[in-house]
Amino acid sequence: MPEILTVLRREFIYLWYYFSVQLEQIFGWWVLGMMLGSAISVFGKSRIHAAVGALGRGCGGVGAVLAASALGIASPLCMYGTIPIAASFSQKGMRDDLLAAFMMSSILLNPQLLIYSAALGVPALLIRLVSCFLCGGAAGLAMRVFCRRDGHGYFNFTGFSERASRDTDPNLFLRFAKNLGRNIRATAPMFLLGVLLSAAFKRYVPADGFATLFGENEGFGVLMAATIGVPLYACGGGTIPLLQAWLADGMSMGAATAFMITGPATKITNLGALKIVLGVKHFATYIGFVMAFSLVTGLVVNLIV
Numbered sequence: 001m002p003e004i005l006t007v008l009r010r011e012f013i014y015l016w017y018y019f020s021v022q023l024e025q026i027f028g029w030w031v032l033g034m035m036l037g038s039a040i041s042v043f044g045k046s047r048i049h050a051a052v053g054a055l056g057r058g059c060g061g062v063g064a065v066l067a068a069s070a071l072g073i074a075s076p077l078c079m080y081g082t083i084p085i086a087a088s089f090s091q092k093g094m095r096d097d098l099l100a101a102f103m104m105s106s107i108l109l110n111p112q113l114l115i116y117s118a119a120l121g122v123p124a125l126l127i128r129l130v131s132c133f134l135c136g137g138a139a140g141l142a143m144r145v146f147c148r149r150d151g152h153g154y155f156n157f158t159g160f161s162e163r164a165s166r167d168t169d170p171n172l173f174l175r176f177a178k179n180l181g182r183n184i185r186a187t188a189p190m191f192l193l194g195v196l197l198s199a200a201f202k203r204y205v206p207a208d209g210f211a212t213l214f215g216e217n218e219g220f221g222v223l224m225a226a227t228i229g230v231p232l233y234a235c236g237g238g239t240i241p242l243l244q245a246w247l248a249d250g251m252s253m254g255a256a257t258a259f260m261i262t263g264p265a266t267k268i269t270n271l272g273a274l275k276i277v278l279g280v281k282h283f284a285t286y287i288g289f290v291m292a293f294s295l296v297t298g299l300v301v302n303l304i305v
Contacts, residue, residue, distance in 0.1 A: 037112030069136030105136025254302030
């Protein structure tokens, strides 16, 4: 029994060390992301969504599709907040290609997660931003080319309606503070779990073996990363510590990129909402599009970086 206690104590010390080092490296980015996300949600969300609505009243060219993708990234809402907004846009006559671009990029990235991703380094941050923007644009353009010529009918928003804003306190500071508190409560548990999992990874997973799997064999590594992004992704903030540890141990940037696309795109809560909106046939098309785009993007990134 004393030997077991000694082993447990030793492992606890190792895990605490890795946990504290990882937390120190990423905590500031998490706090900054929380504050920026809340600031945009409280003070900029209505302007962003008004800009998306204005796109729907325009001519709807390729430029509008790309603009919708960029505004999807700027929007601070989660998928369950984005779909009711998209439903209101659809009711006002917005074309499905614009809705697809906005929703796709909104699934993949938001200002809060973008700030988190800075902890991975500037190259990873820029690659994530550009790849998510292009994925949203590709979804919108694919919708324009392959779907109905009238531009409508792909989505079924029945039962979804725009929710009333919870940011209604007349005091601007209290409005921001309440939103920040909700953000922290929603993300802190998964963020800390991600730090803990990355500490366990550093302690128990051999770096050489991981580098061989996800780094040296780049094509297979990208495919594996795109695949494991489906079951492993639970929260954007929670995966940043894991990605930081994986990249440090030899994961290729292309594999990381594939994971950063398939992860949020196939997050279980996002899939539940999208299944309702898309229906079975279109839902299967969505999954195929995400997997193909993530694989091609990851391979291209490995060629460039």
